[in-house]
Amino acid sequence: MNLRLNRRTTRSTGIAAVAAALLITAGAAGSATASGTWEGKGPREAAALTGTAKLYRPAGDDITFTFDAHLAAKDNTHPENATGTFRFSHYKGDWGGYAVAQVDCLATGGKVAVVTGRIIETDVAQFKGARVGVSVNDLGTHDRLGYSWLTQDPQKGDVPKCQTAPPFEKVKEGTGDFHVLPWILDYPTQ
Incomplete structure (x- = not known):
């Protein structure tokens, strides 16, 4: 029973880690787009x-x-x-x-x-x-x-x-x- 719980816990933890990584990546991509570039000319000015x-x-x-x-x-x-x-x-x-x-x-x-x-x-x-x-x-x-x-x-x-x-x-x-x-x-x- 503990083995199953550990497998479920490990699987749930793995899924949670992957989901967190995807959210962090999506957030970083959103930040990059927000600060991003202007007309492809390098870092965005204010x-x-x-x-x-x-x-x-x-x-x-x-x-x-x-x-x-x-x-x-x-x-x-x-x-x-x-x-x-x-x-x-x-x-x-x-x-x-x-x-x-x-x-x-x-x-x-x-x-x-x-x-x-x-x-x-x-x-x-x-x-x-x-x-x-x-x-x-x-x-x-x-x-x-x-x-x-x-x-x-x-x-x-x-x-x-x-x-x-x-x-x-x-x-x-x-x-x-x-x-x-x-x-x-x-x-x-x-």
């Missing part, structure tokens, strides 16, 4: 905004925005540690200008991103050194974009970090390739 698009303007203005903004996994709770640049330009005929901003904050949620940065290069005097902000809604072929200088005069003070206008502009059809990597905050369980 957040990112990349891509280029032109804004829709029926009058023929050439307005382009390009983003390369990243928040490293180690900085997940510090969006002000984001790195990278974004560039924008607006030309029509022989009029226009451009600016390049050094990213100083990046926050994303779902397919929406907000990025701010200081202008480090420009041919528009009033932008030099100002903090500007841009928002993006990554909607595939119908991306949208907003920017702070519609409502904020850079000469009257800085836009706060990670704040800007909502994405009110339409992207010109066929040009939007923005990619927003959603920010996933790890909340303590207790």
Whole structure:
């Protein structure tokens, strides 16, 4: 009788061990997927905004925005540690200008991103050194974009970090390739 009990116990223990191993493996795979990679480009960052698009303007203005903004996994709770640049330009005929901003904050949620940065290069005097902000809604072929200088005069003070206008502009059809990597905050369980 003890032999049977031991065999049953051994079999039950073996089944339990296999089931536990499978659960641990499944949990690890789920964690790897959650932290995983972004578009197969290595370990997943905490957040990112990349891509280029032109804004829709029926009058023929050439307005382009390009983003390369990243928040490293180690900085997940510090969006002000984001790195990278974004560039924008607006030309029509022989009029226009451009600016390049050094990213100083990046926050994303779902397919929406907000990025701010200081202008480090420009041919528009009033932008030099100002903090500007841009928002993006990554909607595939119908991306949208907003920017702070519609409502904020850079000469009257800085836009706060990670704040800007909502994405009110339409992207010109066929040009939007923005990619927003959603920010996933790890909340303590207790």
